[in-house]
Amino acid sequence: MLVRPKQAAVLRYGWALVASAGAFFISLAMFPLLELNPFLVFLAAVAVAAWYGGLVPGLLATLLCSLLINYFFIIPFYSLSVASLVAAVELVIFVAVAVLISSLNASLLEARQRAEAAKAEVEAALQQAEAAQERLATVALENERLFREASDAMHARDELISFVSHDLKNPLTSIRMLARGVGGRLAATGDPELERLVEPIATVESAATKMAHLIEELEDTVHVHGGEPLRLDRRPVDLVALARQLAAEHQLLTRRHRIRVESELPVLFGRWDAARLDRVLGNLLGNAIKYSPDGGDILVSVARAANGAGDQAILSVRDHGLGVPADDLAQVFDRFHRGANVVNWISGTGVGLVSVKRIVESHGGTVAVQSEEGAGSVFTVRLPLAEEDPRDLPQL
Incomplete structure (x- = not known):
């Protein structure tokens, strides 16, 4: 150093x-x-x-x-x-x-x-x-x-x-x-x-x-x-409202992109750490803007799905930017790793997605990426939806 x-x-x-x-x-x-x-x-x-x-x-x-x-x-x-x-x-x-x-x-x-x-x-x-x-x-x-x-x-x-x-x-x-x-x-x-x-x-x-x-x-x-797990402040969080709020905030930072939020659900509540989910979606939106230098649409989707393990909240961010080279996909969530197509062009630290993965997994969820170089990327976060006590949820 x-x-x-x-x-x-x-x-x-x-x-x-x-x-x-x-x-x-x-x-x-x-x-x-x-x-x-x-x-x-x-x-x-x-x-x-x-x-x-x-x-x-x-x-x-x-x-x-x-x-x-x-x-x-x-x-x-x-x-x-x-x-x-x-x-x-x-x-x-x-x-x-x-x-x-x-x-x-x-x-x-x-x-x-x-x-x-x-x-x-x-x-x-x-x-x-x-x-x-x-x-x-x-x-x-x-x-x-x-x-x-x-x-x-x-x-x-x-x-x-x-x-x-x-x-x-x-x-x-x-x-x-x-x-x-x-x-x-x-x-x-x-x-x-x-x-x-x-x-x-x-x-x-x-x-x-x-x-x-x-x-x-x-x-x-x-x-x-230090060997400590992340201390999560779990509270009822509306994922739809969070997505709309962050999309609006990031839209103020760019004129070359159009950020949209799509959801068939008016609300989607789960017991999550709101501040850390804010960081997760903020990182994904920030990357979508940064790695789409020519602008274009960015789509944030919020949905609910069921599988054998129970209901899940699905949050995805799709862009039409540079994408990730096939050889880099397996390491995209590794610390300090950056794609070969951006490492000498667009500044970055290579730690944002590491933080995303750590936060999502601390919630018991998963994060994955689908990408084609030159066509864009889709990052998908899946979070478990535990059975909620109705008294814990906000009254609409």
């Missing part, structure tokens, strides 16, 4: 200046041609400054970028005054997201440095053990010491993940609630100029949701590696 070297203070703060200046000239060049909203370009500049410089350079870049945006790209131009509520809301949201990006990068860098330090200690201990192999008694004592150090390192890693997740969940929740509230109020105004902001605000909410899901996956990974 690459380790970011310690940089001189001048160089670290130089990242903030260079990134801000670069974003400014890019936005200045493209703004009159494409009527480009400059916020995303300046957010990228903040991310670069925070990643290479750290928290304070990231905050400095936030300040510089917000001043540049206000002075050059918000009416009235060449003034630091803000003439409209829309501009004020945009600027406040930009600053909030930029500060969050800087904080997240700082936390991630600190986590990486601690993990690398722990790894270096373990590797050094292993080298010492190899040097002492000729003496059996020493080897036994050394192995015991190494085991303790490895356990301590794993414990430190788990504590670090718990610490980071705890500190990030609250601000992420605040960002999501703020974005959802602002978006709802703007959509209800009936003002076309304000309604233009609903989609970018929905993008902010979606990004915060994805980060929250990533944190939850890290927490699940800690539990699984």
Whole structure:
């Protein structure tokens, strides 16, 4: 793993200046041609400054970028005054997201440095053990010491993940609630100029949701590696309503795709973990969008079926995108595995489907894929429907 070297203070703060200046000239060049909203370009500049410089350079870049945006790209131009509520809301949201990006990068860098330090200690201990192999008694004592150090390192890693997740969940929740509230109020105004902001605000909410899901996956990974099963919060969940909600949320993130939900059932209740099923369907919809770069229809189907083992809820997501090569189908749910047709083209981590499989199987269900390269894929989730006590189900 690459380790970011310690940089001189001048160089670290130089990242903030260079990134801000670069974003400014890019936005200045493209703004009159494409009527480009400059916020995303300046957010990228903040991310670069925070990643290479750290928290304070990231905050400095936030300040510089917000001043540049206000002075050059918000009416009235060449003034630091803000003439409209829309501009004020945009600027406040930009600053909030930029500060969050800087904080997240700082936390991630600190986590990486601690993990690398722990790894270096373990590797050094292993080298010492190899040097002492000729003496059996020493080897036994050394192995015991190494085991303790490895356990301590794993414990430190788990504590670090718990610490980071705890500190990030609250601000992420605040960002999501703020974005959802602002978006709802703007959509209800009936003002076309304000309604233009609903989609970018929905993008902010979606990004915060994805980060929250990533944190939850890290927490699940800690539990699984510790030999613990996933702790499911089983409650009555309407799978039809969940599918419609997530389809609507993802539709706000794309204009090239048309996401539809089909179900002959008005409702389909089961006792599942709603938050984790949200992650399952969110992963499948996100992949369907990502791996259909030319757009097209995405169909989410919800049905109920019976087999020898009892009734099942069937949830499927169909796209018409790149598909999965035949040689990769058997490994599609393996950790870090990615299809040969996308690995050098479309970014990804190769862990999303691993999380999907783990969550579905923890519910006693199965997940499968049918795919043809160049024609699209169908991911099908089957979840058991246990007999429900009518008192447990919501009254319609």
